[in-house]
Amino acid sequence: MISLSPAEENYLRTIYNLIAEGLEKVSTNEISAAVNTKAASVSDMLKKLAEKELIDYRKYYGVSLTEEGRKRALHIIRRHRLWEVFLVDKLKFSWDEVNVIAEELEHVKAPLLVRRLDEYLGFPKFDPHGDPIPDEFGELSSKPRILLQEVPVGQSGKIVSVSDSSAAFLKYLDKVGIYIGAKVLVLEKTDYDGSQELFIDNQKKVFVSKEVAGNIQVMLHPS
């Protein structure tokens, strides 16, 4: 099992995350935006990853992960999310600060390290953003989720994760009082622009745009 460079790992994790957003293939430009690298460079890298049989790559068409690529991506994501838990639980970072740091820590590949860290953290199942942490074998304990966007008026649920880990987005959520675990009730929806009015924890009314609601996952309460 030949080892991957930090750059290769970043591409694999990025492709996995983009695909996890629903799609079954990703474009060069989407990857380019996500890894903050010019499309020409991405094309180069995709050729190399395809060469190593980590992705399926058809020119001008798009990219998906092979079984091996998926397995590798999940191991990287496991490291990434465990470090995020460490940073929040032990070092008292806030959830908007940990993504960038974990992007560096995720590439440290001492075999025992990840297992010991996992144990030390008490085998957490989810990271600070509500995303599931794969186990050693790359298995995900997934919960049934629905986008906040999709929750009908009158329905309530619990916020279980967010799909944008940028500091800007997370700080915005902090500001309006939305957090992982919060109870959310959809009070009203505006068809015109897709914005919603929410009732958080039976306490606080919050207006959110369609963009925001599209980046929040909810587990519905039985209604």
Next chain:
Amino acid sequence: MISLSPAEENYLRTIYNLIAEGLEKVSTNEISAAVNTKAASVSDMLKKLAEKELIDYRKYYGVSLTEEGRKRALHIIRRHRLWEVFLVDKLKFSWDEVNVIAEELEHVKAPLLVRRLDEYLGFPKFDPHGDPIPDEFGELSSKPRILLQEVPVGQSGKIVSVSDSSAAFLKYLDKVGIYIGAKVLVLEKTDYDGSQELFIDNQKKVFVSKEVAGNIQVMLHPS
């Protein structure tokens, strides 16, 4: 304050450590051995580091650190040793396992991370090998030390650090019962080969070669 690559950091830390062994300049070949890289490549890198004014470099002569280079080296060493403490104290690694892992972790350069880690560990002053951890400003709290080699027969002291962090050496010390903090009394010395007979913790007799005694530092008990 322009940021250094992992490779540059490894060279700086290595040069610092070699110089800390007593010498005031280091040779290309010594560095080559320490970073496990061919001498020709070391020459290349030395030119670059001199260009950046991190080292004083005179061709065919040797290398020393500039003030800036020393400062940088101490910051890298701070990260390295703090991670070593983390690995031993929190993740229950043994002291012979942590050097290689810390060699990777030391390059993670999130500014807040090191301070938080330091705090989390309780501001340790020494790493698992007895080496002092520089503070944020690069200051070292050094204790007066003497090589075990140099301790006269009949004198006793406390083992405070070891200057070889290889797994082989540290495992050997574990095996014979030598550890940081142990009381050591020199029972006998053989002039011929420089080997010694020691009495550890008033309990156990141990024979050590000159090589071993040269890699152990002792703080003498007032006699």
Next chain:
DNA sequence: ACATTTTTTTAGACAAGCCTAAATCATATA
């Protein structure tokens, strides 16, 4: 259907870090 725009790939270049082989310098020795 054709022209325009957007996306993607190719071509060519560059810096970082490494290597081997061939100079060159320093030194130890005869």
Next chain:
DNA sequence: TATATGATTTAGGCTTGTCTAAAAAAATGT
């Protein structure tokens, strides 16, 4: 002091990962 030996540097080359500019393919709009 001339020479052999060892240490160091230079020359030339390679891989990785990036870039810009140009070409090619795909998508879009009229």
